[in-house]
Amino acid sequence: MKKMMIGAEVFIEPGQTPEEIDLWFKRLKECGMTITRIRMFENYMHQPDGSWNFELFDTAFKAGEKYGVKIFANLFPSTEFTDVGGFKFPKSEENLQQISDYIRHLVNHFKDFSSLYGWVPINEPGSGELPDDDFSRTAMAEWRKSEITNEYNSQGFNTLDFSKERFLLHHNTWFLSWLTDQIHLHHPNSIIHVNNHAIFQHVAEYDFPKWRNFLTSLGGSAHVSWHFGYFSRQQYAVAMSANAEILRSGAGDIPWLMTELQGGNNTYSSFAPMCPTKEEIAQWLWITIGVGSEGSIFWCLNPRRSGFEAGEWAMLDYQDHPSDRMLAAAAVINTINEHTALFEQSTVLDAGIHILYSRESLWIEKALQIKGTMYEGREQGGCMKSALAWFEALTELGVHASFKEIGEFDFSKDNYETQTIVLAHQISLPSKYWDRLKSFVKLGGKLIAEGLTAYYDENAYTLMGRGFPFRDLFGAAVKEFKVVKNLFAIKLNTPETELPAHLWRGTLELESATAAGYFKGEEDAEAEVIASRNIYGKGEVFWLPSLIGLGSGISGNYTQLTKLIREELKISLYHQPLLFAKHQPHMVMKTLVISNGYLTIIVNKSGSVKNIVLKTNVLLHPELLFANRSGKLSSAKDILIHAEETMVIKWINH
């Protein structure tokens, strides 16, 4: 059972008065917030003479005790004032020793505050790059010695070297684990939580399954203006949903919460400056809850006053009054508080539909970049955006799909009937997953592969050609991929659709598979198969080696792709308790399971008021728990939801 925690980070820095620190905790309490996070700047504790002065932070921890607000203490070892996010890796052995000393002083001082909730060993690990210093080089050399050599050797071909990427994965994990050990040395069994960031760009350097060994809970920073560059503002809700699903999948059996959520306005910071509306605040909060989090912490309550981000991001206004965004969060908290047990006992619906991406796809895509004519499909982000497009299409059908790194998928079950895996333009399928994918289908699973999925193994060796390992599973092999143009149509016979596709058209040579579509029409002398369907064991593979996900995403229209999904995922969809009765563009639905029914979060991003009909597979009786723009419903067939509105509905079995 999870415990729900919603809060906002108090930013502590010298110059602040005890009175205002007290006021900020008071404001948290007034809005029902029970958790905060504080950056424990070594710079503001460790004096030039070597002594330690914790006074400023003591004030905050005491205020926490006074107002009943728990604190995540976020380690922040000494760094430059201009280092906005903190450094990601130790710079030297000496630096490592300094960090260890800092932890000793910090943890021993604060561990006894009753307001201390737990520790965040580093802010936003990972940075896209390994630092170029001796410490990293030495660590990499050590790691190389111990790396277990893969027996698979790409059929004896020479290959690109991805050991730097593998090491970065290892090094991030090592440092988090080392920090945890240091904390536990002084504060055994204390709570450890960490927040990754820029997930769609950085996910390939996070080894979440390994992190579960030392984390109490997993977290993330999801700042739309810094991190959601693959999306338009209208898509931020679905993006938040995907970000949350990545964290849920990463967390596995441990809890997760959204450690940082954008709380306020941007002036000079961020890539795509914005100020969230109060409706967006509710959307993001409810979506993270709908994806099973324990809650979220806004960044931040009060703005830092100086330097980068001065006066930005905050939930309080400059006069320390709650903004409309803070009041919107309070309204969500109120609803949760009215139904605490319901939310705490809820679990995420396992819809049995899984969009998988592979780390190696992201590594290879990045390694092969050439500057030239811009096509999203072959730029960095092409693989991730392809998977996200499927996630968005499924979302518009009301499906609560999971979004997982392929290594996080549980391939150990003995029955996958009703389960579907989507591999959308996952250019690299590492060898260790080949048999697992076959087994998944053999045991009844449905596999959808599109785009240039399986183009490479883990070494950027192309699997197309002699020795294609999925020849029996797919019942076909690729003849050619050909650049067509940014957007073109793919016409299928079964189901009859004409899908927008992007960049390349793939053609197939069939073996056991049957044709699902032709280029130029089946009757044409130059007809070529462009999609196939193959029965394998108890399951089936649908293969369409063109980028229909990204094509739909670029065209901004999922009408055709959802039509295809309704056909190809028929079995999986049949088992969903709640779905949109028809394709609902720009509508998001998340589903939680409760003891005798469901909770649904519905968000309307369509820009106008909508009447929604839900298709249910049992009779469900609704109760409206939350609606922030006067949405109404009488039954699953009659839901009125306004533009930007979020509705939370409890459904009880009868």
Added chain:
Amino acid sequence: MKKMMIGAEVFIEPGQTPEEIDLWFKRLKECGMTITRIRMFENYMHQPDGSWNFELFDTAFKAGEKYGVKIFANLFPSTEFTDVGGFKFPKSEENLQQISDYIRHLVNHFKDFSSLYGWVPINEPGSGELPDDDFSRTAMAEWRKSEITNEYNSQGFNTLDFSKERFLLHHNTWFLSWLTDQIHLHHPNSIIHVNNHAIFQHVAEYDFPKWRNFLTSLGGSAHVSWHFGYFSRQQYAVAMSANAEILRSGAGDIPWLMTELQGGNNTYSSFAPMCPTKEEIAQWLWITIGVGSEGSIFWCLNPRRSGFEAGEWAMLDYQDHPSDRMLAAAAVINTINEHTALFEQSTVLDAGIHILYSRESLWIEKALQIKGTMYEGREQGGCMKSALAWFEALTELGVHASFKEIGEFDFSKDNYETQTIVLAHQISLPSKYWDRLKSFVKLGGKLIAEGLTAYYDENAYTLMGRGFPFRDLFGAAVKEFKVVKNLFAIKLNTPETELPAHLWRGTLELESATAAGYFKGEEDAEAEVIASRNIYGKGEVFWLPSLIGLGSGISGNYTQLTKLIREELKISLYHQPLLFAKHQPHMVMKTLVISNGYLTIIVNKSGSVKNIVLKTNVLLHPELLFANRSGKLSSAKDILIHAEETMVIKWINH
């Protein structure tokens, strides 16, 4: 009393013949030009064996004597042939010694030519960056020791370090002063003049008030194709006017002249290649005169022949005949010569309307840049462009506003009734000006503040929030700034207008101030104050914390902003002797005061012929001194001016 000097730079380089050098001075004389400037290249005097050969330059100085043309000798110490503009700082102690030797040889040789007018110690000081060498590092370390620490400490908060920026300001001044001393060692009391450049980008590294201590006159380079990137070609006239006003303000009590004005065509050099029309030449010349200059020197008479800029920029054609541009300059000179006393005795009208910018705004804006979605308001240039937009709007009303660094404004008077200061998106207001601004208003001044004015102090510490120093002066405080979008509307009640605004909307919490406008309408439950008016002492503050200047500029339409100006600056405008009777888009007017009346320069950039009516506060009788496209007038109520035409009119009091 100033003396009028118009000329063009003669470019001297080896390979030229005495005959052509003579011909160039003859051409200057034929067109009435009385001044030139010559780059005194050490490279072309100082021989490899250490000896000096001045012959090439002697030829020029003798030609100057022969044709009665005075010469500004522009120091140009030894540098690479590819160094187009010359270096900006000494590179080492040895280099400093070399420069000193060069000055000794140069000055002693040329000081006795009767054609020598004065010395330009360096071409276009300043470069946006401090060089990364030992000399600069040592100089900075020395300066640090002597810098007087500001007692103001941003309420004890940690802050960004702007000492590099402050040192650059100091270092530029130091080097110019050192060069002047070196020249005066050998030629006591000689005339010293210096030309800054790319003023809208580099102004924050020029400490003009300190320069007045050693300069005889201040100058500038205003090359539209290199320096006016913030403007369209249609705006070059108003840009020239703003550039000139910056120099006039910088010069204070010493004279100023435009040292370099683009004279000809671009091939490979410049950012925005162009060739001035003959009408533009007249516009620029008259505008610099209208801003009180002693005249201008075109860059250049004859083109350099080799390397960068070969065959470019010249007023003579390749056959050494005067271009249409040269003839246009001659026509202006003729007019001045016909009325020498009139122009020499004229002074710039003090309109009492002052657009102020702060150096620190430019420093902070630059320090906080993040690459991302482009919005002009948060990019480098946002502060300067905001101030320029107000200047342009006032220009279109016929107001001769001043444009000043805040430190150049005279805060020492005891009465500011009828005076107005505009602070347009000046994000940084350094602490030393806080009391001065209060005093300005208390003593009757009108203060207009818009955009994110006062967001920071001088250390990039935000003033928004606890301790806001203008709470009593403005009678209000900001609640929030929120990103809206590139352009949106700001609706005011008093005066009733709907202004285009850019990027952020600011909302206010009122104390003594009264509301001047609401977001969502006064009656709305969610109404928020977006503009305020506060009586303070004898004066008033109008505060609109959204970017209405830049918004108007981006929308390309000052209709609404001029409407606001007519209301808010009513008192200041009432005291203007001459104004456009109505808003005149793309029209420029500059006003000079003569003994019993005024001189006005009117430029029509609207693209079509216009009938203009002027509003005058006394009866004025006109006399047309110059019109280059057959413009005509009978009275202030009846001025006919053609597209691109410049008219110069003398108005006599009756």
Added chain:
Amino acid sequence: MKKMMIGAEVFIEPGQTPEEIDLWFKRLKECGMTITRIRMFENYMHQPDGSWNFELFDTAFKAGEKYGVKIFANLFPSTEFTDVGGFKFPKSEENLQQISDYIRHLVNHFKDFSSLYGWVPINEPGSGELPDDDFSRTAMAEWRKSEITNEYNSQGFNTLDFSKERFLLHHNTWFLSWLTDQIHLHHPNSIIHVNNHAIFQHVAEYDFPKWRNFLTSLGGSAHVSWHFGYFSRQQYAVAMSANAEILRSGAGDIPWLMTELQGGNNTYSSFAPMCPTKEEIAQWLWITIGVGSEGSIFWCLNPRRSGFEAGEWAMLDYQDHPSDRMLAAAAVINTINEHTALFEQSTVLDAGIHILYSRESLWIEKALQIKGTMYEGREQGGCMKSALAWFEALTELGVHASFKEIGEFDFSKDNYETQTIVLAHQISLPSKYWDRLKSFVKLGGKLIAEGLTAYYDENAYTLMGRGFPFRDLFGAAVKEFKVVKNLFAIKLNTPETELPAHLWRGTLELESATAAGYFKGEEDAEAEVIASRNIYGKGEVFWLPSLIGLGSGISGNYTQLTKLIREELKISLYHQPLLFAKHQPHMVMKTLVISNGYLTIIVNKSGSVKNIVLKTNVLLHPELLFANRSGKLSSAKDILIHAEETMVIKWINH
């Protein structure tokens, strides 16, 4: 007499099986291909213990013997796996010694295979840049000592230093020559062939006439997706034609062939990804044949499997079946095989129309680049694109013009009547060509000069102004160039046309020349001459100092330029055996001479079916040799050609 060879490169790398290598050679044979090229990777022969293992490559050479396919062995000394194209220069003396050793082992091992055709000493020499290492620096210092100083000194002016560019030219030649010597040491008199690449960008570093001393034949890589960035896809045919003409001119009396032609699809490699259609494959093959090549080799038959370019570029599909492109090539080969003697005896028609460019124009253009507002005429590529625009315009008239570096033109004849030289925006005319150009005209040639042709000498010293060396030849001198805008109209009196021009308008001062056009009309007081015609000796110069070639190219319409060409090149055109009767936009025609007639290659890139009429100066009887979209003809006046079709026609004199 040349021998025709068409083939595709077999890519050999470890991991391949003997069976598949055998299959690939079988596929070559099945499609009539008789030549291949193989990269002889030292990395895959030279073992870590220093021994040599040639087995993998032996397999290929034996398969060549088995299927009668000849092999160009392409040297590929040891380099990184990620080095896609191979290095261009030795990195050190030690590296040079290693290369020498490699050559010894390689050549001695493979020279006795009967399948060995010849050697390619380096893949794609040249890279745009000199490497920054000691070897290059030492080589440059040595070269400097021996460089013969030009007596011409730009009238004594200081100038930019282009010795780096001259050295690069020398260094490329030296290395190729050294490699050849090393090969010949072990395999005397063997065939040597080399392929340059990215010709429109890199041509200025290739000294083709000097290469003739050691090459058996010249080659090139013409990959549209890497190298044809100056062109749209519709223009790739004419671009291929220009690329081929540059090689033909470079080859002079030795044969040439296209060493690499894009054979297949792109995924991550290339700047402008594409997959050739089968029609494009035919167009490119026929065009290279129409420009007199011995044939072409596609890159590549089978794709490399790993790293950069994995699975790309190939003529076989992933299942080792011939693609439609491979079959299209086979159809061309069939046609040639049916008429072997005809093609082998054919020679390129000398149309007497020569578009010349100068290396120095490209060097100077590059040296003077400034980032700013983009105008193609002053960016890198402006000179080349101007020349190419004339080539394209002439192509649309059916003219088989030559395209030559000015140093490749034969100025030694004693009669140039009927000959025309076009100098389109060739900004630099080196001094050594001044007298040759005069002599060309004096002896009856027609010279067309446009744009900023002759703006500079070879040292970036501008010739405009005193001492203009073409004053007598052109009978005029430039008064001014003035930036106008991206596109504007140039109106001529004789012939009456209104040409689109780009960026600058040049005006002339006439001496012996007569006016051919005025700016503002002849009658206007401000009329200025913008084009002139001058009789000089037996010839004539037409001078239009504005960019009408590039202007036409940018406007995408050659209607007016071809109108001008028809008038100004009247005499040259009169002597053409075959021309389009009227301007045919986007149509390409190449003409070969056979014993009693001609072969024409016609390609229709217009996008629709066309009826073409040819103008012939004798009666010619046609025979259709090839048409791949059912084109038909009955006479020169009646040719039906479909979109994208290529037709090859034999014309016999009667």
